Amino acid sequence: MRGYEVKDLGLAALGVARLEWADREMPVLRAIRERFARERPLEGVQIAACVHVTAESGNLARALISGGARLIMVASNPLSTQDDIAAALVKEFDISVFALKGEDVETYHRHIRIALDANPQVLIDDGADLVATLVREYPSLAEQVIGTTEETTTGVIRLRAMAARELLRFPVIAVNDSQTKHLFDNRYGTGQSTWDGILRATNLLVAGKHVVVVGYGMCGRGVAMRARGLGARVIVTEVDPIRAIEAVMDGYDVMPIREAARLGEIFITVTGNRHVIDREHLLAMKDGAILCNAGHFDVEINLDALREIADGPRKIRDFVEEYRIRQTGRRLLVLAEGRLVNLAAAEGHPPAVMDLSFANQALAVEYLVKRRGTIPPGIHVLPLEIDQEIARLKLRAMGIEIDELTEEQREYLTTWTCGT
Numbered sequence: 001m002r003g004y005e006v007k008d009l010g011l012a013a014l015g016v017a018r019l020e021w022a023d024r025e026m027p028v029l030r031a032i033r034e035r036f037a038r039e040r041p042l043e044g045v046q047i048a049a050c051v052h053v054t055a056e057s058g059n060l061a062r063a064l065i066s067g068g069a070r071l072i073m074v075a076s077n078p079l080s081t082q083d084d085i086a087a088a089l090v091k092e093f094d095i096s097v098f099a100l101k102g103e104d105v106e107t108y109h110r111h112i113r114i115a116l117d118a119n120p121q122v123l124i125d126d127g128a129d130l131v132a133t134l135v136r137e138y139p140s141l142a143e144q145v146i147g148t149t150e151e152t153t154t155g156v157i158r159l160r161a162m163a164a165r166e167l168l169r170f171p172v173i174a175v176n177d178s179q180t181k182h183l184f185d186n187r188y189g190t191g192q193s194t195w196d197g198i199l200r201a202t203n204l205l206v207a208g209k210h211v212v213v214v215g216y217g218m219c220g221r222g223v224a225m226r227a228r229g230l231g232a233r234v235i236v237t238e239v240d241p242i243r244a245i246e247a248v249m250d251g252y253d254v255m256p257i258r259e260a261a262r263l264g265e266i267f268i269t270v271t272g273n274r275h276v277i278d279r280e281h282l283l284a285m286k287d288g289a290i291l292c293n294a295g296h297f298d299v300e301i302n303l304d305a306l307r308e309i310a311d312g313p314r315k316i317r318d319f320v321e322e323y324r325i326r327q328t329g330r331r332l333l334v335l336a337e338g339r340l341v342n343l344a345a346a347e348g349h350p351p352a353v354m355d356l357s358f359a360n361q362a363l364a365v366e367y368l369v370k371r372r373g374t375i376p377p378g379i380h381v382l383p384l385e386i387d388q389e390i391a392r393l394k395l396r397a398m399g400i401e402i403d404e405l406t407e408e409q410r411e412y413l414t415t416w417t418c419g420t
């Protein structure tokens with residue numbers, strides 16, 4: 001068995017059962033795994049993946065090793081690891097996993113360094129901590145890196161910042177920017193799994209409550225849509241005027257966070273930005289307000305300010321901590337320490353949606369390896385044909401057929417002479 005650090009190898013049987021359960025809902029990734037097993041496009045390639053270690057990413061790992069890759073996997077968040085999956089990947093699939101649910105920040109960074117010490121040629125990142133550590137601490141490794149892939153919006157933002165400072169010496173595939181990723185994972189995945197996390201943590205009734213969704217991007221749209229489906233009275237806050245009009249026309253109340261702070265009973269941040277709920281907003285909130293975050297990092301709610309103005313935290317239930325504001329005596333409840341509530345308090349997005357995201361990841365790795373040395377450094381998106389092929393495979397697996405353009409229609413769409 002290769003090197004590993006997981007909670008308990010005795011959980012492996014449970015992990016295998018959950019991997020197989022998820023696999024039933026991941027037909028596109030499964031087809032890729034079967035093709036990889038025949039063609040071995042990743043033979044001998046050392047991959048380091050810094051991802052949420054879940055049943056779904058476990059199936060991505062299976063696809064990569066079927067393609068001939070050697071893989072080391074570490075967590076992309078201290079609270080998101082599923083320990084049974086980590087155990088199964090080590091024991092049943094001989095994958096090197098360094099990830100524990102609840103690991104401290106020091107362990108998290110130590111694991112990332114272990115992944116880089118394995119001299120990876122391809123990096124799979126979710127949030128860009130792996131690449132950022134490479135750039136800061138392992139600059140000479142860049143020479144052997146064929147390329148990296150990035151799963152999430154925040155990671156792509158960080159990578160663009162690195163590219164602007166000429167720090168990226170290899171190609172990056174922004175998997176998040178594939179249409180079959182962000183239109184589905186960010187919206188329907190985050191929309192459902194964020195509520196799954198909130199409900200598992202609190203067991204509260206959502207109907208009739210004022211829910212404030214901070215940020216109406218891809219994730220925010222999904223979270224607001226599902227809040228409405230649960231019967232909430234939904235308020236959206238935004239800084240982008242176009243997204244704000246979209247929220248208005250989608251039928252939500254839109255207002256500044258300083259006003260929403262007084263009205264909300266449940267607050268969900270999904271901006272990828274910092275301190276979008278700040279000290280003054282915390283001071284204005286009602287007694288019993290629930291705060292949580294589904295954005296990538298735990299920076300969206302100003303928890304340092306909360307600790308300064310409040311006593312606590314006092315554990316109420318798993319993933320629910322209460323703070324009492326000294327000035328007013330009001331109690332605020334923070335879920336999952338302000339980290340990704342859907343992955344900490346629930347299981348992340350369901351496999352059917354991660355099927356699309358991780359099909360993109362597997363094909364992005366193959367794309368990088370097949371074109372090694374030919375793709376310029378910087379940020380790239382997978383070609384539209386690959387995106388469309390993933391969508392086609394998913395539709396086929398769902399038993400859904402669509403139409404094709406006729407020759408006449410194809411021609412019409414390229415002419416200018418037919419008008420009124």
Ligand code: NAD
Nearest residue numbers: 152153154215217218219238239240271272273294295296
């Ligand atoms: P996005 O860019 O589509 O949307 C973010 C929105 O937040 C934008 O409309 C932006 O204008 C708005 N915003 C920024 N600052 C704001 C502020 N101060 N107040 C109100 N709105 C503000 O990004 P996205 O794809 O929706 O991703 C959002 C975050 O969620 C990122 O951190 C991303 O990495 C993360 N993410 C999490 C999961 C998950 O599993 N929980 C899945 C996908 C993405």
Ligand code: ADE
Nearest residue numbers: 052054056057347348349
């Ligand atoms: N990001 C969101 N949901 C996820 C999941 N189920 N597995 C891995 N990464 C995720």
